[in-house]
Amino acid sequence: MLEDEARKKGIDIDRLKREQLKLSKKVEKKDYMDFSALQTVAGIAEQIDEKTKEIVVGMVVLAVEHEDGIKFEEIEAKMHRGKLQFPYIPGFRAYRELMHFVSCYEKLEHRPDVIFIKAHGIDHPRGLGLSSHFGIATDSCVIAISNEPLQGAEIKGDEIYYNGQLVAKQVKLVDFANPVIVSIGNKISLNTAIELTKKFSLGKYKYPYPLVVASKYVKKVARELKS
Numbered sequence: 001m002l003e004d005e006a007r008k009k010g011i012d013i014d015r016l017k018r019e020q021l022k023l024s025k026k027v028e029k030k031d032y033m034d035f036s037a038l039q040t041v042a043g044i045a046e047q048i049d050e051k052t053k054e055i056v057v058g059m060v061v062l063a064v065e066h067e068d069g070i071k072f073e074e075i076e077a078k079m080h081r082g083k084l085q086f087p088y089i090p091g092f093r094a095y096r097e098l099m100h101f102v103s104c105y106e107k108l109e110h111r112p113d114v115i116f117i118k119a120h121g122i123d124h125p126r127g128l129g130l131s132s133h134f135g136i137a138t139d140s141c142v143i144a145i146s147n148e149p150l151q152g153a154e155i156k157g158d159e160i161y162y163n164g165q166l167v168a169k170q171v172k173l174v175d176f177a178n179p180v181i182v183s184i185g186n187k188i189s190l191n192t193a194i195e196l197t198k199k200f201s202l203g204k205y206k207y208p209y210p211l212v213v214a215s216k217y218v219k220k221v222a223r224e225l226k227s
Contacts, residue, residue, distance in 0.1 A: 002087070002088070002089045002090065003089060005087075006087060006089055009087070011086075011087075013089075013092070016092060016095060017126060020124075020126040020127070020128040020133075021126045021127070021128075023128050023132075023133065023136055024122070024124075024126055024127030024128040024132070026136050027121075027122055027127065027128070027132050027135070027136065027184065027186050028186055028187045028188075029122070029184050029188075029189060029190070030187075030188075030189055031187075031188055031189050031192050032141055032187040032188065033113065033141075035113075035114070035188075035192055035195075035196060036066075038064055038113045038114060038196075039063065039064060039113055040061055040062065040063055040064065040075065040110060040111075040112040040113050041061075041062050041064055041072075041112055041113060041114050041115070041116070041200065041210050042059055042060060042061045042062065042108075042112035042114075042115045042116070042210055042214070043059070043060055043115070043116045043117075043208070043209075043210030043211040043212070043213055043214030043215070044057065044058070044059045044101055044104065044105075044115060044116070044117050044118075044134075044214055045057070045058050045059075045118065045211065045214040045215040045217070045218045045219075046058070046097065046100070046101070046218060047218050047219060047221075047222040048084070049222075053083055053084040054081065054082070054083055054084070055081070055082055055083070055084050055097060055100050056079060056080070056081050056218055056221055056222045056225065057079065057080045057081075057082075057097075057100050057101055057103070057104040057218065058077065058078070058079045058104070058214055058217045058218030058221055059077065059078050059079075059104045059105060059107075059108065059214060060074060060076075060077045060210065060213045060214045060217050061074070061075045061076050061077070061108060061110050061112050062074055062075060062112075062209075062210055062213065063075050070199060070200065070202060072209060072210075072213075074213070075110050076108065076109060076110055077217050078104055078107040078108055079104065079217075079218065079221045080100055080101075080103045080104035080107065081225065082099075082100045082103065084096055084097070084100075090150065090151065091124065091125055091126070091150060091151070093119060093120075093129070093130045094128070094129070094130040094133035094134070097130060098130060098133055098134060098137065101117075101130075101134050102134065102137055102138060105134075105138055105140070111140070112140075113141065114141045114142070114143060114188065114196065115134075115135075115140055115141065115142050115143070115185070115210075116142075116143050116145055116197075116200075116207075116208045116210045116211045116214075117130065117131040117134060117142055117143070117144060117145065117185060117211075118145050118146065118207070118211055118215075119131045119134075119144060119145075119146065120132075120144055120146050120150055120181075120183065121135075121142065121143075121144025121167075121168070121183035121184050121185040121186075122144075122162075122167045122168075122183055122184045122185075123144065123146070123149065123150065123153065123160055123162065123167040123168035123181060123183040124150055124162070124167075125150060125151065125152045125162060127162070127167075129144060129146075129150070129183075131143075131144035131145075131183070131185035131186075132144065132184070132185050132186055134185070134186075135185045135186025135187060136186060140186065140187070141185070141186060141187035141188050142185025142186045142187070142188070143182065143183075143184075143185055143188060143193045143196060143197060143208070144168075144181075144182070144183040144184065144185040144193075145180050145181070145182060145183075145197065145207060145208065145211060146180070146181045146183070147178070147180060147181065148181070149168075149181060158170040158171070158179070160181060160183075166190070167183055167184070167190075168181050168182060168183035168184075168190070169181070169182055169183075169190065169194055170182075171194055171197060171198065173197070173198065173201040173203075173205065173206055173207070174201065174203070174204060174205065174206055176206075177206035178206075180197070180206065180207060182194050182197045196208070
């Protein structure tokens, strides 16, 4: 088991679990703004080279126009490159990647109204996936998007529960792809997170458009860095 291996390497997993439980109480699960007035949105994506333990993080901020359907205009894109210092352990991804996500975020000149991250939010055994951890660390509004539930989740239809609490829903955005899991990252309600995820998928993408753009951007950057 990866947690046991981590303990043998001197990583205090139990302390990290206590920290996650403590920080999870700081997650805001209500809408912090009127999202009909949303003006900017962003996506964060990463590329990891497991051989070199190098991570490249990309973040793209888009202006949102609501007239005549949703339209996006790119405002800025920033990247961060760094070395991973923590092993991959399910449920503890933030301790591996968070500092790099935050470093990329801090380069932005424009702070977006909401950020999409392909990582778990409160749909986590201790209520603090990477998306929520990032939201607390940066005091930002985050929508968490993922593909598969973490261990311990209880699935009822399209709803996902931990400890009897509804924490996420499976949402099918396009007919040709499997549903994604939408959860609260920070400073937003689950219903609004689902609404914005559907809205920003534009009816043609498996993921919200800001994540699509961020993924393309970071892949391009990672290729250029290797060339």
